[in-house]
Amino acid sequence: MTQDEVLAEFRAAGALLEGHFILTSGRHSAVYLQKNLVFMDPPRTERLCRALAERIRAAYGPIDMVVSPAVGGIVPGYETARALGAKTVFVERENGQFQLRRGFAIPKGARVVMVEDIITTGLSSRECLASIADQPGEIVGAACLIDRSGGKAELGKPLVALATLDIPTFEADKLPPELAGLPAVKPGSRALAGQA
Numbered sequence: 001m002t003q004d005e006v007l008a009e010f011r012a013a014g015a016l017l018e019g020h021f022i023l024t025s026g027r028h029s030a031v032y033l034q035k036n037l038v039f040m041d042p043p044r045t046e047r048l049c050r051a052l053a054e055r056i057r058a059a060y061g062p063i064d065m066v067v068s069p070a071v072g073g074i075v076p077g078y079e080t081a082r083a084l085g086a087k088t089v090f091v092e093r094e095n096g097q098f099q100l101r102r103g104f105a106i107p108k109g110a111r112v113v114m115v116e117d118i119i120t121t122g123l124s125s126r127e128c129l130a131s132i133a134d135q136p137g138e139i140v141g142a143a144c145l146i147d148r149s150g151g152k153a154e155l156g157k158p159l160v161a162l163a164t165l166d167i168p169t170f171e172a173d174k175l176p177p178e179l180a181g182l183p184a185v186k187p188g189s190r191a192l193a194g195q196a
């Protein structure tokens with residue numbers, strides 16, 4: 001699947017949003033990729049995740065388990081695992097920190113890939129990887145549907161992305177006038193600053 005085809009899936013799902021968004025990193029952007037509008041269509045999600053699984057296999061070889069950060073990573077993690085013939089688990093926040101819960105564990109010898117939906121700064125991916133670093137399995141790399149950092153996000157592991165975009169983000173106190181004049185919305189699940 002080409003990058004244009006990936007973006008066409010997001011566009012057809014109405015998932016390329018424009019406005020004023022507060023991202024999970026606290027940075028602001030005029031563009032938000034609302035992946036859940038993609039994931040509400042299972043065949044669309046299957047097409048994207050099958051393509052991501054092909055990239056993962058080519059980059060890392062056979063995979064036994066996918067680990068994803070909740071909430072956004074759960075659906076693509078599951079669907080990519082299905083295409084890989086792998087198991088799938090997720091980490092979720094407890095007191096703000098990602099953790100494996102629900103009896104999930106990564107067994108010794110398992111070859112693991114972390115699957116994210118969207119990567120902006122790589123913060124959530126790094127937090128996810130850190131949360132499973134003490135598990136006995138081998139984390140061979142990371143993957144995402146869209147890397148909007150333009151390839152600049154550093155995860156400490158190799159990364160494959162179905163599409164790589166360079167979408168500007170801004171610190172809260174350095175907004176361009178066109179953003180400063182618009183009310184901001186925060187679509188993601190990470191707590192707002194000051195909350196648990």
Ligand SMILES: O=P(O)(O)OC[C@H]1O[C@H](OP(=O)(O)OP(=O)(O)O)[C@H](O)[C@@H]1O
Binds near residue numbers: 023190
């Ligand atoms: O690379 P980053 O700067 O961390 O940004 C990308 C993260 O932001 C979104 O998650 P979010 O915390 O908004 O919640 P969600 O998973 O519920 O959408 C997305 O699912 C990634 O996990």
Ligand SMILES: O=C(O)c1cc(=O)[nH]c(=O)[nH]1
Binds near residue numbers: 022023035072118148
């Ligand atoms: O950085 C984010 O929080 C983020 C950006 C984006 O485009 N989509 C998303 O789900 N999260």
Ligand SMILES: [Mg+2]
Binds near residue numbers: 069070071073124
């Ligand atoms: Mg997320």
